[in-house]
Amino acid sequence: MAESDEDYAPGGSDDDVEAHQMTRIGGHPDSRSRTKGRDDDAFTTIRRTWEEVEEGPDGTISGTIDSLLQQGKRKRTLKDTTPLQRGIIRHLIVIIDLSAAMTEKDLRPTRYLLTIRYCMDFVTEFFEQNPISQIGIIGMRDGLAVRVSDMSGNPSDHISNLQALRNSDPKGQPSLQNAFDMARAALFHAPSHGTREILLLFGSLLSSDPGDIHSTITSLVNAHITTTVIGLSAQVAICLTLVKRTNPRSNPQKHYNIALDEVNYRELIMRLATPPESHTQQAAAAVDNSNKSSLLMMGFPSRVTDPNPSLCACHSRPTTGGYLCSRCSSKVCSLPTTCPACSLTLILSTHLARSYHHLFPLQNWKTVSWTRATSASQKHKTLCFSCQSTFPLDPTTSTKLASNNTNSTSVNGTGNQTNAARVSTKAPLSNAQNADSASAEPSAAALLKPALGTDSPHKQRDGDQSVSESGRYECGTCGQFFCVDCDVFCHEIVHNCPGCLSREGEMMLRSEGRGQNGKEAMEIDQCTPNREKG
Numbered sequence: 001m002a003e004s005d006e007d008y009a010p011g012g013s014d015d016d017v018e019a020h021q022m023t024r025i026g027g028h029p030d031s032r033s034r035t036k037g038r039d040d041d042a043f044t045t046i047r048r049t050w051e052e053v054e055e056g057p058d059g060t061i062s063g064t065i066d067s068l069l070q071q072g073k074r075k076r077t078l079k080d081t082t083p084l085q086r087g088i089i090r091h092l093i094v095i096i097d098l099s100a101a102m103t104e105k106d107l108r109p110t111r112y113l114l115t116i117r118y119c120m121d122f123v124t125e126f127f128e129q130n131p132i133s134q135i136g137i138i139g140m141r142d143g144l145a146v147r148v149s150d151m152s153g154n155p156s157d158h159i160s161n162l163q164a165l166r167n168s169d170p171k172g173q174p175s176l177q178n179a180f181d182m183a184r185a186a187l188f189h190a191p192s193h194g195t196r197e198i199l200l201l202f203g204s205l206l207s208s209d210p211g212d213i214h215s216t217i218t219s220l221v222n223a224h225i226t227t228t229v230i231g232l233s234a235q236v237a238i239c240l241t242l243v244k245r246t247n248p249r250s251n252p253q254k255h256y257n258i259a260l261d262e263v264n265y266r267e268l269i270m271r272l273a274t275p276p277e278s279h280t281q282q283a284a285a286a287v288d289n290s291n292k293s294s295l296l297m298m299g300f301p302s303r304v305t306d307p308n309p310s311l312c313a314c315h316s317r318p319t320t321g322g323y324l325c326s327r328c329s330s331k332v333c334s335l336p337t338t339c340p341a342c343s344l345t346l347i348l349s350t351h352l353a354r355s356y357h358h359l360f361p362l363q364n365w366k367t368v369s370w371t372r373a374t375s376a377s378q379k380h381k382t383l384c385f386s387c388q389s390t391f392p393l394d395p396t397t398s399t400k401l402a403s404n405n406t407n408s409t410s411v412n413g414t415g416n417q418t419n420a421a422r423v424s425t426k427a428p429l430s431n432a433q434n435a436d437s438a439s440a441e442p443s444a445a446a447l448l449k450p451a452l453g454t455d456s457p458h459k460q461r462d463g464d465q466s467v468s469e470s471g472r473y474e475c476g477t478c479g480q481f482f483c484v485d486c487d488v489f490c491h492e493i494v495h496n497c498p499g500c501l502s503r504e505g506e507m508m509l510r511s512e513g514r515g516q517n518g519k520e521a522m523e524i525d526q527c528t529p530n531r532e533k534g
Contacts, residue, residue, distance in 0.1 A: 094135060138182055188223070299325060313325075314332045325344060366476060369469060467484075
């Protein structure tokens with residue numbers, strides 16, 4: 001007879017037996033109390049968002065809603081702006097789980113449909129941020145790996161292939177090993193100067209593999225392929241092992257996350273649009289290959305239009321327009337791409353310029369406190385430098401204005417200022433109603449208080465990486481003030497500061513003006529002796 005896992009305690013009460021069992025499991029009689037204490041600590045760290053909602057004096061929560069919206073906008077712009085070496089030429093394989101686990105409705109409408117929609121948005125954002133990179137898409141269904149879209153730099157092809165997935169339903173079990181083998185084969189011919197990445201969107205809790213998946217992970221490590229996993233269910237041990245081995249220099253929590261809801265799921269996917277830091281895995285190899293050049297040859301072809309259609313070298317389809325390779329004059333349909341004949345990288349100058357901002361990102365703008373916004377040197381800046389929208393007024397000034405308005409309505413027919421009691425008894429009825437309505441209206445300071453989350457309007461210090469209490473954000477280079485919408489637009493779309501660009505333009509105009517004035521002065525000096533002689 002097999003021995004029991006637990007020892008029998010004869011003649012003991014239920015409490016003694018329970019304590020005896022917990023001693024065997026936890027190793028100490030107080031392990032249960034320590035576990036309960038950890039659970040209580042974990043519960044106290046939960047963010048209770050319903051307690052953050054504050055009702056304003058007008059009976060609404062519009063101030064809190066505006067504050068949350070500004071916090072969300074500010075959070076999107078606050079990024080690490082340290083200039084780092086990044087791989088701007090990327091080769092990414094997106095592996096999508098197409099198994100039966102994606103039919104769950106914990107993410108609306110379903111995991112499957114939401115993933116397809118977010119992948120389409122990710123493709124558009126990816127090529128907007130990485131115009132000279134390439135993407136391939138692979139699916140997992142019925143224990144097999146399905147090629148959804150080949151590796152290419154044309155976003156329209158990927159989006160059309162993703163839209164075609166809506167016509168099929170997810171079924172079967174996923175196979176991580178088959179998907180990784182197909183992804184490794186697709187990245188095998190990727191050049192060494194670019195990155196090799198895999199993004200796994202995994203909704204299942206198991207993997208149906210034909211062999212040893214650990215050997216496949218070892219082959220990914222040998223091929224210098226980095227992986228990122230976004231889970232839709234609980235954390236899976238094999239995925240954690242995958243990110244630890246393929247990203248040895250990074251924190252695993254940075255590359256393996258579980259989506260909490262629809263918003264968090266989108267944020268995790270869109271985070272991959274930014275080029276990763278280039279951990280110099282080639283630094284060791286650069287010591288041995290120090291004599292080799294680090295330059296990359298690229299071609300910048302021009303678009304041509306033929307009167308008669310001809311076959312393109314990339315798809316072998318008859319087209320009238322295209323781009324001619326700078327080396328071999330082969331015609332390709334779209335850019336960026338690699339010439340099928342001579343393997344030359346073909347791009348446009350605008351593609352290279354759009355990738356440049358990742359290497360030198362725009363610095364985060366600082367928050368401006370009311371003390372600085374109302375100072376004598378900055379008091380004249382009442383409009384956003386970019387969109388010319390009006391900034392909010394100082395709460396102390398608004399309070400004084402509101403009190404002055406209240407006092408002005410408290411004047412009776414004789415012109416003498418009276419208090420509220422005298423107004424209610426001696427003043428006309430219309431003046432009393434005006435006084436009551438003025439006192440009932442919330443002041444600007446009261447409306448700004450719940451939105452800013454602070455009691456004193458002058459508590460915030462300059463440079464705090466939070467929501468600005470004055471609604472102003474200052475560029476540390478040019479010193480101009482901007483609103484939160486322009487802050488988001490300049491950091492996510494333009495990637496340049498309007499104040500710095502306008503200052504450079506003014507300097508150029510001044511230099512040109514000085515040159516013209518100097519030239520005119522020389523002409524005058526040359527003409528003066530002739531006039532004297534005449």
